[in-house]
Every structure is written in structure tokens, then in C-alpha cells.
Amino acid sequence: MSRYVPEDVETKWQRIWEEGGHFHVEADPSRPKYYVLEMFPYPSGRIHMGHVRNYSIGDVVARFKRMEGHNVLHPMGWDAFGMPAENAAIKNKLHPAAWTISNIDSMRVQLQRLGYSYDWRREIATCHPGYYVHEQRFFLKFLEKGLVYRKHSPQNWCETCGTVLANEQVIDGCCWRCDQLVVQKDLEQWFLRITDYAEELLADLDKLVGGWPERVLTMQRNWIGKSVGAEITFPLAAPLGGTDGADGITVFTTRPDTLFGATFMSLAAEHPLVASLIAGKPQEAAVTAFVDKVRNLDRIVRSADDLEKEGVFTGAYCVNPATGREIPIYVANFVLMGYGTGAVMAVPAHDQRDFEFARKYDLPMQVVIQPEGATLNAASLEAAYVDPGVLVASGEFSGMQNEAAKSAIIDWLDGSGRGKKSINYRLRDWNISRQRYWGAPIPVIYCEKCGIVPVPDVDLPVELPRDLALMPDGRSPLPHAPSFTDVACPLCGGKARRETDTLDTFFESSWYFARYASAREQDRPFDPAELAYWLPVDQYIGGIEHAILHLLYSRFFVKALRDCGLIAFDEPFANLLTQGMVIKDGSKMSKSKGNVVDPDLMIGKYGADTVRVFILFAAPPEKDLEWSDTGIEGASRFLSRLWRLATEELAGLLTPVAPCATAESLGLDGLPPLFAELRRREHATAAKAGADIRERFQFNTAIAAAMELVNFLYANVEALRAEPKGAKAVSSAVGTLLAVLSPIAPHICEELWQSLGHKTLLIEQPWPAHDPSALVTDTVDIVVQVCGKLRGKISVARDASNADVERAALAEVNVVKHIEGKTIRKVIVVPGKLVNVVAN
RNA sequence: GCCGGGAUGGCGGAAUUGGUAGACGCAGCGGACUCAAAAUCCGCCGGUCGCAAGGCCUUGGGGGUUCGAGUCCCCCUCCCGGUACCA
Structure with missing residues (x-):
């Protein structure tokens, strides 16, 4: 078999999965659903290691839940409005729309290169009028209900961004995005009455206990104050x-x-x-x-x-x-x-x-x-x-x-x-006006006679004009574009002026998770049946930096939309996982520090599977992860070992046997005990990796368990090869290994699975069901302590009585030495584990 | 100040219910292969004493509970995150 060339393997399977539509998903009330979502990215141009970590975690969860039989919704999209597009446009003399769309195109390729199992048919970009038309309707609905209002008061103003900021967006007196000192400026602005929901937002935090990290709940409680x-x-x-x-x-x-x-x-x-x-x-x-x-x-x-x-x-x-x-x-x-x-x-x-x-x-x-x-x-x-x-x-x-x-x-x-x-x-109403161009227009018209007039539904969306040149100073061109501002009043036909403020981009991200359920629905934001099936999100994954901003706004939006009769659930995210940062040399990766590691370079050098393995192995998800150039070498080495194991060391032995095959079908009788031991380890690996992923999102220990099985196979290659009748047992173990690793390193596992002779795809295999009785051994090792100090180890029959265990313990040579001349006061026997002899 | 979280080998981390501390990986050391190197494979790898068997010490520090504590309780130190004149 050939050398392991990650790029060949990865492009091959990405194409097969894509062409087979294997990650396309439809609502199916006969099956349990699982909605896993990672926070969608701002299309800045390139993905960074933080994204890779976030999306790799989500992809393992999605693939694992599929193997466990769930109907898994796993979508991706783009938080596509925002200021960087305007800045870049001015700098590069490109339109923000063109810049954004080209960024999305290149970032989508990057994500696809990593092999993430998204249903790309549901992809959304918030700058698309087909997306923001719905939030213009939300805005008007809120206006009708008195949930949105205009107020003149001192506002947080960022001079650099040339726009106002909501209270949540002011961090230590500075702008959350650019760190510029925020000043106060008297302005009339649009506000959303989030304070009307203060009590419910606070009370419902109790429903999230257990599903959300305690510290995020605390931060929200303190913020509501x-x-x-x-x-x-x-x-x-x-x-x-x-x-x-x-x-x-x-x-x-x-x-x-x-x-x-x-x-x-x-x-x-x-x-x-x-x-x-x-x-x-x-x-x-x-x-x-x-x-x-x-x-x-x-x-x-x-x-x-x-x-x-x-x-x-x-x-x-x-x-x-x-x-x-x-x-x-x-x-x-x-x-x-x-x-x-x-x-x-x-x-x-x-x-x-x-x-x-x-x-x-x-x-x-x-x-x-x-x-x-x-x-x-x-x-x-x-x-x-x-x-x-x-x-x-x-x-x-x-x-x-x-x-x-x-x-x-x-x-x-x-x-x-x-x-x-x-x-x-302490919570204040949310200021949603922004004096920016690259955002969703606020759909109202100011008439000299009639005052504030909502844009009639037939005229929606109010499209952001794309033919405007940006102002060199970064100010919005909208107020200076008569083609946009000058309109006839929808009520009286008289002279009127269109609102030129756009919506805070947190408006878009406050409901996108619900849009994925029916992303192509045109006349309405959601298909209620799809919504009822998929929502709420079962597992949301993202950075802790959104603990207040995005997560509080989304919770509020869900409640507000519910009260508008548009949705029927109370909380958007049942479970939340906040992953730590990816750091290098002790600090956050940043251009100014020059410690940025480019995911594309790493994929090019080692392959996507290696990048995924490393980023999941180096630390548990909640903790910060220190990037290590030698660490990723280790991940690469592991996958090469796996490859060689299946294609060289055990070549000729492997056949398409189901993972965790039954003991009878393997014909273990008459084989050396090594094969029973292999089977025990195979099943233990499936059990441990499954529990680690399912219950703890602890991918590092799941990978460690797989590594141990690989090490065991290597250590016994000669003996395993020497027994042709054991080929099935070896094949089952290798199959289990591949299945267990497949959510983490999907491409190489799929390739090796095929090399075993399987005709089905590994991604369609269920998670290997371990047999609990396979984990049981005839004898167990018991440690013997004297006065709490380890003095010896004994091996006893699994079902030995406590008295027998005690007798064996007291006979152990080193134990005898330590109790010599002393009186035994007490002997504690923990079955299957330990004996402690108390003597003085 | 207040609220969270944390401190385990040279490093990242493991120890799931109080029961063998250091799984797995990185780095390092020794060996095999090689003309040589890389790659690979095998072995060692917390400190300390010892030829060895084995002993002693060791999870930030101090005390406690327990037959037994990284894990539980009390006190202290330091680090990280959040928040801060919130009336």
C-alpha cells in the first residue's frame, strides 16, 4: 500500500461525501434530532486557529451524534455585515459587498478543506437581502408592539468607528471592537426594550443551569443586575x-x-x-x-x-x-x-x-x-x-x-x-442604531407631516444601495445619497426622508440559529414545522467573549419573537460549550505579536486530519490551548503510525469485519490469551472514547485511548501475525479504532476503512457498541497498602471472596515485611481494587 | 474590593464516585537500523538514597477529617478571567 499522503486522501473523501450529499439533512419526526451549532464567523478573509478549534469541536460532536443515530443539523453561515468590510473597502478601493463575498468564497474553501460535515445547502450570509428582509419585518413588528422606540439621550460614541455603541459594547470605557476611548454624545437613536424582559432573562437562567457554564450564567446575572x-x-x-x-x-x-x-x-x-x-x-x-x-x-x-x-x-x-x-x-x-x-x-x-x-x-x-x-x-x-x-x-x-x-x-x-x-x-435598553453603511437599513421613513412612517411591507426589503462610493473618512454615504434618502411618504405622498442608520450587527446574529431550520424560506423567516422539529439548538459552541453580548441578545430575541407569535420556544441554546483561546508563546495569537499560525499552512504541511487531531488533543475544550510546533508533529506521527499499522504491519491480515464483533463470530476459542486481551482493549477503547465524547466533550482523553490501542497493536504485531486464525479479531479491533477516531480524523479513517475491504462508508457506520462483558477479566490486580502506603500488588480471581483477597494480601512478600512484629488492627478490602492493612 | 475558575514532572495534560498520582503526547537520554543522516522501531524518563530488593519525599503553603486525600473541610499565598463608585 502507498505512503500516507494526507492531501490525496482528504480531497478524495471530501469529494465523495460532497457528491453523495452525505451531510444533507431533512427534518424527520420519526428520528431523534440533534442540532449542533458553532458561532458563525465574521468573513474577515482568512480563518484562524480559533475558528479551527471551534469548528473542529463542533464537527466531532456532529459526526459522533450521527453515529449514535441522531438526525443531525450542522449548518454554517456568515456574520457578513460589519465595519471591517468598510475599512477594507476604503483601503483597497473595493466595494464592501465585493470584499465580503470574496472573503466568504475563500473562507468556505478553507472550511471545506478541513472536512467539516456541514449541510452547505443551508448556508446563509446576513448581508443578503433575502436574510435581512426578515429582520426588517421583525423591526417593524417590534415597532408596532412598542418594543422598539426612539430616544434622545447621551450615547456611547466611538470616534474611530464613527458610530454609537450599546452599553454592552463598551468594555472598560473603550470600544469593544477597536479599543478607542468611548465618549458621550447627545443623539436620537433607536432602542429595543430589552429591559422589558429583564426579569424573564434573569429567571430563565435557572433553566440553563447544568447546560451552560456556571460562569456565563453568573456574568449574565451580574449584567442584568x-x-x-x-x-x-x-x-x-x-x-x-x-x-x-x-x-x-x-x-x-x-x-x-x-x-x-x-x-x-x-x-x-x-x-x-x-x-x-x-x-x-x-x-x-x-x-x-x-x-x-x-x-x-x-x-x-x-x-x-x-x-x-x-x-x-x-x-x-x-x-x-x-x-x-x-x-x-x-x-x-x-x-x-x-x-x-x-x-x-x-x-x-x-x-x-x-x-x-x-x-x-x-x-x-x-x-x-x-x-x-x-x-x-x-x-x-x-x-x-x-x-x-x-x-x-x-x-x-x-x-x-x-x-x-x-x-x-x-x-x-x-x-x-x-x-x-x-x-x-442595571441592564439598559439596547441601542440598535448604527451610523454605518454596511449594515441592514432600518425600514422607516420620516415624513414632515406624518412623522415616523414604517416602510410598507410590499416595499421590503429596503435594500442597501450597492452603487454608493464610500466616504474616505469612513462615514456612511447613506445620508448623502439622495437616491436613497429622498422618498415619498407612504401615507401622504409628500416629501419624506428615509432613515439612514443601519442595524447593529448583533441584530443579525440574534436569530440566525433559527433561520438555518428553513434557510431558503422566502416569504417568511421560518417554516414553523421545521422550527418545531429542530429548535432549540441542542449544543452551541463558541468563545467565552460572547458570554454577555451575543448570548444575551439572542436570548432576548427569542423571547421577543415568541411574543410576536413567530416562534414557540423560550431559550435558543439548551447547552453551551465555551472553548478556550488558542495561544502561542503564552499569549493570544495576533499580527502585532507576530505569533500567528496560519491554518492553511498547517493543513498544507500535515493535512486536515493532523490539524484536527492536534487541536483536539492538546487541551480539553474549555481551557486555553498552547500551540506547539512539536506537538503537531506528534499528531502527525500518530496518524502515520495508524496508517502504517493498517497498510503494512497488519497487511494481509485485515478483512471487513464489523467493529466490536461478537466473541463467537471471532472464534477466539483456542487462540492465545493475547487475542482475548486485544478484544478486551478494543471494547474498552470504544467504551472510554464514547463516554469521553458523549458526556464530557473530553476529546483529548478519547484520542489518548485510541493511541493506547495503537500502541498495543504495535507492541504485539509479531504475535498477532503469527496466528492466522486471529485475523478476524485483529480486523475487528482495527475497525473499532477507525470508527472511534472517525469523528476526529474522518478522512484517514474512511480511507483505511475502505482498505479493509468494506463496501459501506465509515461515516454511515454506527458508533461501535462495546460489549460490557468483554471488559471483564478473569483475574484482577489488587494493590495492597499497609497503613495507607502502597506495599505490594497481588493478582486474584475476579470473583474471589473478600476473605480470600485478604489472605492473599497478607501473604504478599513485601506486605509481610511491613507488618512483621505489628498487630493487625483492621483490614479494609475494596473489591476489585485495593486492600489496606492497618497495623501497629 | 466583589464574583467565578485555577495551581499536578522540563512542557501540554490524565487521574470520571475519596482507593496504584503522573495515562496519552511533547521534549530529553540510551540503543537498534544506516557508510552517515533523516525517518522508523525498542527501552528509560518526578526528586532522592541504594549494587539490588526496596526505602524516603512529592499534586502552591499550613492545618484538619479518614484505614486511605490531587479529590472533602478550614486558613493562607499566588495566577487567570469577569466586574467595579450599582445607591
Whole structure:
């Protein structure tokens, strides 16, 4: 047989699988379905090792589940809108569409070279009008339902990208994509009411426990940031009260039990009441200066590690609704307009931040909660007391436990309209407007007379014009293209202007997983029957970096589309696997570090199967994987060994026998014990690799198990060849080896399977069903400990009684030495495993 | 600060329910083959003492539970990830 030439083997089988349509899949209610999905890539031009890892993991799962008899949906597509296309287009004088499509074409070839078992008939590209027309309809449906709205407010603005960002897309005060510092800019934008779903998004995380990594659930919980407390209104003190339409300042607090200790009020610099509070007061100039300073320093300093707490008195007072006392109103740099109401009732005795602030500005402090067995004194307090205790100086509530006092005080306030129970979320509504060209147009029209008018369904999709030249500064050309913007109002026929913002690209990725179920459906986004069969995704696989952004948006979208009657499930991804990064020399691969390993080069040098084996063998999926040039040599060596084993060492011996064939059919009787041992190892390999893949996604140990079987076969080649009657047993073992490795290294296994004389394809074989009784041996090795220390090993019959095992253990030579002159206190026998002799 | 996760040979990692620590691979060392090299095959490969049999030590550090702890409990150190004035 010929030398192992990966390229020949791989192109051969890729062609056969492709021509046979072997990975095409149709819904079949008579069979159990399995939907495995890897996060689709942005078509940047070349795949990188992170993709190879992600898609290799997914492909093993897909191929394995097929072998286990599932009807497996395993699709691939392209997250094809986004800024890199615009940048590249400007640089290379190419249209973003042309750049994107050519990238998709070359990346598809790369993926196909790796032998991934996708149903390519379902391929989607989000920049295709046939895709985004559906999300334009979603948008209009959301608009109709009030789930999407327009709002004017300060927005996160990235100067480099020339567009706004959602809160989730601001990382450490910088743009998630380009790391540019984000600034605030007043703009009117489209928002999606994700906050309407905050409670469900939080509660349903419990349904994902067990299926999703705990840390992703925690990150989402923290991001949603639910706080239970109260909204309490502090009336403004005369002469301000009621004079300017503002009755008071409403705060959100999680500690209504400390209300009697609120001795001043802190407002955010951006709080709308600040201007009217200071108007005409001596403090006006100082406050204005402070507000300007805080707002200008904004993000930069506010994101600094420990910004000094500062504030300034407004000259105005409000009234603590519990004590009736007037308290001063401050503007403070640590109060955020974006959380709660932008106003905080300050309780310095029981909040560390307020404590520091009060000490700095010499503000009064009132202890209202006393710990058990101690008496706090405001004057001598060294830090805020934040733990539970009993209320004091709190009117009728004095003497209550503080936890009970929370609801008691809320009820008391509620009775007189001064406050109410309130739940606050950290989660903000999702800003979906982007001032970019290469995205899906937002399908509305602004009419001078009629206002905001949805684009009528017959006019959908609003296609992104492809004949526009990009602006050299990277700004969107859409607002400057009359052919796009100038339209007649669909309602009155009058002069109107088309919306020129496009949708955040996370809009596309929030529903693509459902589109695969019926990717070519034209008039509607989904075929309900297909959706009902395939969704939700059984196993989703991707990087941890999407723990919040994409995964939260997708969860929200599913719920929103469900409430629009378009889908009928609650959560998109039943199980989530977050794979670690591929690193080199200790850090993430990047051009600037010059440590990038190109998958294509590796495939060219070693073949796709070797690349797959290495990337799956080097680390378990959740951990970061250090790329190793010698490590991939090892993977290559292993496949060559496998090849030589089947084509040289055991040549002439191998026949088309079913993997894990029955003992009777192999005719083991009368053969040397080696053959029974081979069969035991064959079945153990199938059992171990199956469990590792099925239950733990632990491909590294599955591969290790296969390597052990290969090593065993090599070690016994001579003896195996010497017994022609054992040929069937050897063939069964080799067949099992190939079947077990086939999800991981599909091409070489298919080729060797054929070389065994099989007429069927290996990809159509079931996973080898091991016979549990084949794993049982006549004798078992037992380790013998004396006082917990290993002193010897004995071999006993599998069904030996504990007494027999104990007797044998105590007779072991080295054990005898160690118990000599001692009294045996106790003997512990763990059947089949171990004996521990306790003696002193 | 808070919340997760982690620390095992020279390296990547294994040990699934508390039961032989170091599977498998990489690197290294020795040998066979070869004029030689590559490739391949065989052997060794945590530290330490010992001719050997075998002993002692060893899973970041310290304590504990247990016949027995990498695994469970408590304390500490360090590393990684997330998050951070959230009222």
C-alpha cells in the first residue's frame, strides 16, 4: 500500500461525501434530532486557529451524534455585515459587498478543506437581502408592539468607528471592537426594550443551569443586575417646593430601612433638576463649574480605579420624608445618571461611600441601626456599619429588625404616596442604531407631516444601495445619497426622508440559529414545522467573549419573537460549550505579536486530519490551548503510525469485519490469551472514547485511548501475525479504532476503512457498541497498602471472596515485611481494587 | 474590593464516585537500523538514597477529617478571567 499522503486522501473523501450529499439533512419526526451549532464567523478573509478549534469541536460532536443515530443539523453561515468590510473597502478601493463575498468564497474553501460535515445547502450570509428582509419585518413588528422606540439621550460614541455603541459594547470605557476611548454624545437613536424582559432573562437562567457554564450564567446575572428596594420621594424644601413643577427628588434605594438616617442628598451631575436648584443662588457658579468638570472628565476618570469622591453643595434643601428634617442637596461625582434615578439618599452611618463623603465635607451622621450587643456612636464611627441590626432613632420602627423594617417602611411610605416598592435593573435598553453603511437599513421613513412612517411591507426589503462610493473618512454615504434618502411618504405622498442608520450587527446574529431550520424560506423567516422539529439548538459552541453580548441578545430575541407569535420556544441554546483561546508563546495569537499560525499552512504541511487531531488533543475544550510546533508533529506521527499499522504491519491480515464483533463470530476459542486481551482493549477503547465524547466533550482523553490501542497493536504485531486464525479479531479491533477516531480524523479513517475491504462508508457506520462483558477479566490486580502506603500488588480471581483477597494480601512478600512484629488492627478490602492493612 | 475558575514532572495534560498520582503526547537520554543522516522501531524518563530488593519525599503553603486525600473541610499565598463608585 502507498505512503500516507494526507492531501490525496482528504480531497478524495471530501469529494465523495460532497457528491453523495452525505451531510444533507431533512427534518424527520420519526428520528431523534440533534442540532449542533458553532458561532458563525465574521468573513474577515482568512480563518484562524480559533475558528479551527471551534469548528473542529463542533464537527466531532456532529459526526459522533450521527453515529449514535441522531438526525443531525450542522449548518454554517456568515456574520457578513460589519465595519471591517468598510475599512477594507476604503483601503483597497473595493466595494464592501465585493470584499465580503470574496472573503466568504475563500473562507468556505478553507472550511471545506478541513472536512467539516456541514449541510452547505443551508448556508446563509446576513448581508443578503433575502436574510435581512426578515429582520426588517421583525423591526417593524417590534415597532408596532412598542418594543422598539426612539430616544434622545447621551450615547456611547466611538470616534474611530464613527458610530454609537450599546452599553454592552463598551468594555472598560473603550470600544469593544477597536479599543478607542468611548465618549458621550447627545443623539436620537433607536432602542429595543430589552429591559422589558429583564426579569424573564434573569429567571430563565435557572433553566440553563447544568447546560451552560456556571460562569456565563453568573456574568449574565451580574449584567442584568437586579436590585430590590424602594423608590422614595424627598420633597423639595421651601421656597423651591412646588414652584417649578418639580415636587421633589426621587431616589432608588435598596436600604429603605435606613431612611431615618438619610442626612443629605447626592445628585448626579447630569441630573435634570440641578439647573433649577441652583438658579440664582450664590452656589450657582461653583456648581456649574463642578458639573462641567465631572461631565468632561466623564468616562476617562470615572473608569479610573479609585477616583476621589468629590461633591459640591447646591445651596438647596429637600425634606427627609421620614424625619421631616431638611437635608442639604449635593452634586456628587460618584452618582451615575445611568443607574436608578440619578439621585441617592445619603446614609453616611450605613453606607461606606456616603460615610467617606460625609467625613470629607463634615456632614451630619445619624446611626439608625445598632448591631446586636453593641452601641454605635456617630461621632466615633470609623466606617459605615452595613450589617444587620435593630433600628434606632427611627420613630415607630425603632426596635425592629432591619430586614423586617425594609418592607414596613415601604408600606408606610406607600400609604401616603411618598414611596413605593421598586425593582431596579442595571441592564439598559439596547441601542440598535448604527451610523454605518454596511449594515441592514432600518425600514422607516420620516415624513414632515406624518412623522415616523414604517416602510410598507410590499416595499421590503429596503435594500442597501450597492452603487454608493464610500466616504474616505469612513462615514456612511447613506445620508448623502439622495437616491436613497429622498422618498415619498407612504401615507401622504409628500416629501419624506428615509432613515439612514443601519442595524447593529448583533441584530443579525440574534436569530440566525433559527433561520438555518428553513434557510431558503422566502416569504417568511421560518417554516414553523421545521422550527418545531429542530429548535432549540441542542449544543452551541463558541468563545467565552460572547458570554454577555451575543448570548444575551439572542436570548432576548427569542423571547421577543415568541411574543410576536413567530416562534414557540423560550431559550435558543439548551447547552453551551465555551472553548478556550488558542495561544502561542503564552499569549493570544495576533499580527502585532507576530505569533500567528496560519491554518492553511498547517493543513498544507500535515493535512486536515493532523490539524484536527492536534487541536483536539492538546487541551480539553474549555481551557486555553498552547500551540506547539512539536506537538503537531506528534499528531502527525500518530496518524502515520495508524496508517502504517493498517497498510503494512497488519497487511494481509485485515478483512471487513464489523467493529466490536461478537466473541463467537471471532472464534477466539483456542487462540492465545493475547487475542482475548486485544478484544478486551478494543471494547474498552470504544467504551472510554464514547463516554469521553458523549458526556464530557473530553476529546483529548478519547484520542489518548485510541493511541493506547495503537500502541498495543504495535507492541504485539509479531504475535498477532503469527496466528492466522486471529485475523478476524485483529480486523475487528482495527475497525473499532477507525470508527472511534472517525469523528476526529474522518478522512484517514474512511480511507483505511475502505482498505479493509468494506463496501459501506465509515461515516454511515454506527458508533461501535462495546460489549460490557468483554471488559471483564478473569483475574484482577489488587494493590495492597499497609497503613495507607502502597506495599505490594497481588493478582486474584475476579470473583474471589473478600476473605480470600485478604489472605492473599497478607501473604504478599513485601506486605509481610511491613507488618512483621505489628498487630493487625483492621483490614479494609475494596473489591476489585485495593486492600489496606492497618497495623501497629 | 466583589464574583467565578485555577495551581499536578522540563512542557501540554490524565487521574470520571475519596482507593496504584503522573495515562496519552511533547521534549530529553540510551540503543537498534544506516557508510552517515533523516525517518522508523525498542527501552528509560518526578526528586532522592541504594549494587539490588526496596526505602524516603512529592499534586502552591499550613492545618484538619479518614484505614486511605490531587479529590472533602478550614486558613493562607499566588495566577487567570469577569466586574467595579450599582445607591
